[in-house]
Amino acid sequence: MILRAAIFALTLWSGSAVAQSDPAQAARSAAEQLERATVALEQADGARDRVKALTKTIRAYEAGLAAMRDGLRRVAMRESQLSRQLKVREEEIANLLGVLLVIETSPPPVLQAHPQGPLGAARAGMMLAEVTPALNARADQLRRDLEEIRTLRLLQEKAAETLANGLAGIQKARAELSKAIAERTDLPRRFTEDPVRTAILISSVETLDGFASGLSEIAQNGEVAATDADISDRKGRIELPVQGVVLRRAGEPDAAGVKRPGIILATRPRALVTSPTPATIRYRGPLLDLGNVVILEPQPDTLFVFSGLREVFGEAGQVIPAGTPVGLMGGPAPQFDTILSPDAEGAGADLSETLYIEVREGNRPVDPETWFRTDKSG
Structure with a gap:
């Protein structure tokens, strides 16, 4: 009976160990990314090009915080999964431990006596020899699961200081x-x-088309130096100006049924927006009902229009290198409690801001995905 009970308990508990990816390692890697970003921020003061150094630092912080979000979400999910599994198996574990205790404390004569005589005792001994290693394996798995829970909880506690430093660091950067x-x-x-001239142009137009047509009028004396810049060989392979996902493609209607010739990206609050190519800033500032807008000219007769920013950088007329910051997205800065919470992160609820991107060739809009690399075009 003892052996049958042991086999029954072992059967109930079999299959409990399932190979898992390591969420703890993901959280540790994210913490290391944030620590490297902190070091980079300290070094940026002495950099020859502070704008470039700080841009890289902010990107590093953004990547580290995003990785930390994902890592902590996986940690919380794994801990919850293990806790549920252990709770469900409480009775099974108790039965298993009870069987092991009986086997261990039963006096040898009782174990050796068998109603079927020596042959039955031999068979029982063979069964016990087969079951014991498996029982030990299940006990080892239980110890590992409990140790993993302790490790995950410790990681969550240590993440508090890392996150606080990361959030303060990116704000300072x-x-x-x-x-x-x-x-x-x-x-x-x-x-x-x-x-x-700029104010007059803005007041006299009602659409982006009209404003784009009159861009040359905002220059003093209407003079804009010629340029031979050419990025046509990069068409379809240009990186997006901000970390995000395509929320709506060109020509897709929004909730009100309005169709626009550009694409809309969902981004995190306060995300950094950079120029994806060398370009001239043709305009930056509020425009019509588009919010803050940056209009870049990477080559003659081609415009990249980014709208929906909270802050815009640079001055009209400047020629900027690729990767130069041109603005920040809006929204509240991420809070510590929000990042730690696993509730809404997986659904992309943290991508709460939207950037509208329009590309114009010869003053006519074209599908931005013919220029920018997205999951559709890349």
Whole structure:
């Protein structure tokens, strides 16, 4: 009976160990990313190009915080999974431990006596020899599961300080970047913006088409230096200007049935937006009902329009290298409790901001995915 009970308990518990990816390692890797970003922020002060150094630092923080979100979500899910499994198996584990205890404490004569005589005792001994290693394996698995839960909980506790430092670091980096861009004087210019002409143009147009057509009017004396810039060989392979996912493609109607010729990206709050190519800033600032807008000219007769930013950087007329920050998305800065919570992260609820991207060739809109690499075009 003892052996049958042991076999029965073992059968109930079989299959409990399932190979899992390591969420703990994911969380540790994210913490290391944030620590490297903190070091990079400290080194940015002495960098020859502070704007470039701070841009890389902010990108590193963004990647580290995103990895931390994912890592902690996986940690919480794994801990919850293990806790549920152990709770369901409480009775099974108790039965198993009870059987092991009886086997261990039964006196040898009782174990050796068998109603079928020596042959039955031999068979029982063989069964016990087969079951014992499996019982030990299940006990080892239980110990590993309990140890994993302790490790995951410890990681969550340690993540608090890492997250706090990361959030403070990226906030500081953004402030320093804004200051560094404002103080920058080494960029070439193709024209100097005339604020009066710009105001007149904005007040006289009602659409982006009209504004784009009159862009040359915002320069002093209407003079914009010619350029031979050419990025046509990169068509279809240009990286998006911000980390995010395509929410709506060109020509797809929104909830109100409105169709736009550009694409809409869902991004995280306060995400950094950069110029994907070398380009001239043709305009930056509020425009119509589009919010803050940045219009870049990477080559003659081609415009990249980014709208929906909270902050915009640079000055109209500047020629900027690829990767130069042109703005920050809006929304509240991520909070510590929000990042730690696993509830809504997996559904993409943290991608709460939207950036509208429109590409114009010869003053006519074209599908941005003919230029930018997305999951559809890449």
